[in-house]
Amino acid sequence: MAPSAVSSSSSSSSHPDPLTPPIRILVTEKLSPEGLALLRSTGFQVDTPTSPPLSPADLLKQIPFYHALIVRSETKVTAAVLQAAASSSKLRVVARAGVGVDNIDVDAATRQGVIVVNSPSGNVLAAAEHTIALLMAVARNVGAADRGMKEGRWNRGALVGVEVGRKVLGVVGMGKVGVRVARMAKGLGMKVVVFDPYASAELCREVGVEVRGKLIDMLPEVDFLTVHTPLLASTANLLGEKELRSMKKTARVLNVARGGVYNEEALLKALDEEWIAGAGLDVFTSEPPSAGSVAARLAAHPKVVSTPHLGASTVEAQENVSMDVCTQVVEILRGGLPTAAVNAPLILPEEYRKLQPFVRLIERMGSLYTQHFARGRGGMVGGRRFELVYHGELAGMSKTRPLFAALVKGLVSSISDLGGRDVNIVNATLIAKERGLAIDEKHVRDGGTVPRYAGAVTLRSVGTDESAAQTSEQVIEGYASGNAVYISKLDRFTANFQPEGTLLVLHNYDEPGKIGNVGFILGQHKINITFMQVAGLEGELGPAATSQLVQLEDGPVEAAGGHVAKEALMILGVAGEVTQEVLDELAKSGGILDVSLVRL
Numbered sequence: 253m254a255p256s257a258v259s260s261s262s263s264s265s266s267h268p269d270p271l272t273p274p275i276r277i278l279v280t281e282k283l284s285p286e287g288l289a290l291l292r293s294t295g296f297q298v299d300t301p302t303s304p305p306l307s308p309a310d311l312l313k314q315i316p317f318y319h320a321l322i323v324r325s326e327t328k329v330t331a332a333v334l335q336a337a338a339s340s341s342k343l344r345v346v347a348r349a350g351v352g353v354d355n356i357d358v359d360a361a362t363r364q365g366v367i368v369v370n371s372p373s374g375n376v377l378a379a380a381e382h383t384i385a386l387l388m389a390v391a392r393n394v395g396a397a398d399r400g401m402k403e404g405r406w407n408r409g410a411l412v413g414v415e416v417g418r419k420v421l422g423v424v425g426m427g428k429v430g431v432r433v434a435r436m437a438k439g440l441g442m443k444v445v446v447f448d449p450y451a452s453a454e455l456c457r458e459v460g461v462e463v464r465g466k467l468i469d470m471l472p473e474v475d476f477l478t479v480h481t482p483l484l485a486s487t488a489n490l491l492g493e494k495e496l497r498s499m500k501k502t503a504r505v506l507n508v509a510r511g512g513v514y515n516e517e518a519l520l521k522a523l524d525e526e527w528i529a530g531a532g533l534d535v536f537t538s539e540p541p542s543a544g545s546v547a548a549r550l551a552a553h554p555k556v557v558s559t560p561h562l563g564a565s566t567v568e569a570q571e572n573v574s575m576d577v578c579t580q581v582v583e584i585l586r587g588g589l590p591t592a593a594v595n596a597p598l599i600l601p602e603e604y605r606k607l608q609p610f611v612r613l614i615e616r617m618g619s620l621y622t623q624h625f626a627r628g629r630g631g632m633v634g635g636r637r638f639e640l641v642y643h644g645e646l647a648g649m650s651k652t653r654p655l656f657a658a659l660v661k662g663l664v665s666s667i668s669d670l671g672g673r674d675v676n677i678v679n680a681t682l683i684a685k686e687r688g689l690a691i692d693e694k695h696v697r698d699g700g701t702v703p704r705y706a707g708a709v710t711l712r713s714v715g716t717d718e719s720a721a722q723t724s725e726q727v728i729e730g731y732a733s734g735n736a737v738y739i740s741k742l743d744r745f746t747a748n749f750q751p752e753g754t755l756l757v758l759h760n761y762d763e764p765g766k767i768g769n770v771g772f773i774l775g776q777h778k779i780n781i782t783f784m785q786v787a788g789l790e791g792e793l794g795p796a797a798t799s800q801l802v803q804l805e806d807g808p809v810e811a812a813g814g815h816v817a818k819e820a821l822m823i824l825g826v827a828g829e830v831t832q833e834v835l836d837e838l839a840k841s842g843g844i845l846d847v848s849l850v851r852l
């Protein structure tokens with residue numbers, strides 16, 4: 253059923269599509285025709301906005317019918333919208349034809365596995381130019397002069413302005429827009445000072461701006477102030493009463509970023525009480541400002557030049573953003589990768605059913621590696637060479653990027669924070685490089701040592717460092733059966749356990765009484781054992797077993813009963829708090845070689 257508040261069109265497809273047609277795309281705001289034509293040329297059904305636009309209630313009703321949603325700044329893609337979309341599991345992507353994604357609940361989208369993409373630079377020149385337009389308009393009272401002329405007044409005396417050349421412009425946020433504004437302002441003969449705690453010092457030097465360490469210290473020196481930060485919890489109300497009071501009475505402020513970066517009530521007061529001289533505002537906390545709101549009073553204020561969120565509204569910018577996001581939507585709906593994902597996942601929706609168990613398996617193998625081999629045994633993850641060997645059905649797959657990303661994620665996420673970044677398909681290669689992880693992928697069609705499973709993986713690691721400990725080979729093997737994943741080999745031991753929850757891996761001599769001792773220690777600490785498995789040496793029953801005996805100095809170990817002790821791994825699933833004290837007690841218990849605690 254076609255939605256009532258939108259018109260639709262489609263054309264036949266020349267490309268195979270992984271989703272079941274008809275593939276439907278909802279565009280809720282005006283988008284340049286170039287992008288729409290691209291969508292239609294792929295055979296997708298594109299529903300474009302009609303007048304009046306979809307209400308929030310209508311959007312909730314319509315969204316379950318769509319695979320993609322394309323918006324600009326007016327549509328609020330709330331958690332409720334994403335929840336409604338989840339009812340049909342169709343929605344793959346929300347595309348923002350522009351920069352700011354503050355109107356999209358990105359976390360909720362991530363939780364639902366919906367990719368959010370934007371056009372990170374398609375409209376930044378337009379936004380910068382609009383900032384300069386407002387700068388000049390505010391300096392020369394262009395708005396009031398135009399209004400007066402249209403109303404038949406010739407009031408030159410009341411419209412004397414100020415020059416911008418040789419004045420100081422303060423820029424808050426030296427990102428893509430901020431840098432362009434700074435360059436243009438320099439071209440106008442202004443001195444530019446900037447505040448951006450995350451800006452590159454080199455870039456600032458290159459643009460020729462002076463960096464200030466504290467916003468509050470910069471404010472008293474500026475004649476004009478412009479903000480170019482995203483709207484985040486940390487930038488909301490960045491400019492409040494205290495900040496505005498610290499400025500010159502002749503200063504003028506600009507906002508082509510987002511309503512709310514200046515506290516609107518404080519700004520209104522600053523204008524009314526003449527703490528500052530004027531403002532140029534393109535954005536407001538509610539758009540359009542609701543009648544009687546502070547935003548509406550600001551827009552109507554005689555000292556304000558206001559525009560209705562026109563920063564990105566140029567023919568060129570709209571063509572850019574339209575093509576940027578429509579190209580990405582097509583790519584995602586065909587199972588490919590976006591170029592500007594705001595929340596890139598580890599795995600794309602299209603690949604989900606087939607790859608998901610292996611992504612989970614490999615992520616857990618990576619995490620098990622780090623916690624068992626590297627952390628548990630004082631080794632390292634960085635500086636090692638890893639080999640991911642795909643067997644069985646996986647050997648025939650060419651698109652293994654999510655598996656590579658899953659390994660990087662598993663290896664690094666349990667040991668350190670990623671500087672605020674989560675590993676995903678877009679950044680995995682970069683993060684691996686930063687961490688010094690060399691990862692090779694191999695496809696082995698003969699099934700290797702695990703031929704009985706439909707899809708199995710071997711993770712092998714060799715140190716690139718000179719020391720013996722770092723060069724030794726370490727191996728983990730695993731396989732997926734249905735949705736469940738299993739570890740079938742850990743180091744030299746043949747196992748069969750699900751890598752889940754909290755695990756204790758004890759490397760020990762396989763001799764009587766060991767299990768009882770371990771159980772006793774855990775019991776004393778009120779730790780429950782949820783499962784237990786003893787993993788023997790690989791090929792234990794065959795001739796290889798004898799060569800795997802533990803060598804301590806001169807010869808094989810004599811166990812308590814006088815027989816030769818062999819090594820084993822005891823793998824325990826546990827529930828309860830495993831403290832360092834517990835680990836130390838276990839490690840000291842007779843016959844235990846080492847213990848590692850693994851949380852998966």
Ligand SMILES: NC(=O)C1=CN([C@@H]2O[C@H](COP(=O)(O)OP(=O)(O)OC[C@H]3O[C@@H](n4cnc5c(N)ncnc54)[C@H](O)[C@@H]3O)[C@@H](O)[C@H]2O)C=CC1
Nearest residue numbers: 351352379425426427428429448450481482508509563564
């Ligand atoms: N009015 C309009 O039509 C348009 C508005 N925009 C708005 O402009 C914003 C900026 O766009 P871009 O320059 O492309 O973003 P960007 O991400 O390239 O730059 C943002 C800059 O803000 C800085 N920043 C973040 N928190 C800060 C803080 N607390 N104090 C100082 N600096 C901080 C960042 O370090 C970064 O350099 C967008 O998020 C969007 O909201 C963008 C395009 C059009």
Ligand SMILES: O=C(O)C(=O)COP(=O)(O)O
Nearest residue numbers: 324325349350351352564
């Ligand atoms: O790209 C941005 O962040 C903008 O603010 C542009 O908004 P718009 O697409 O014109 O509604």
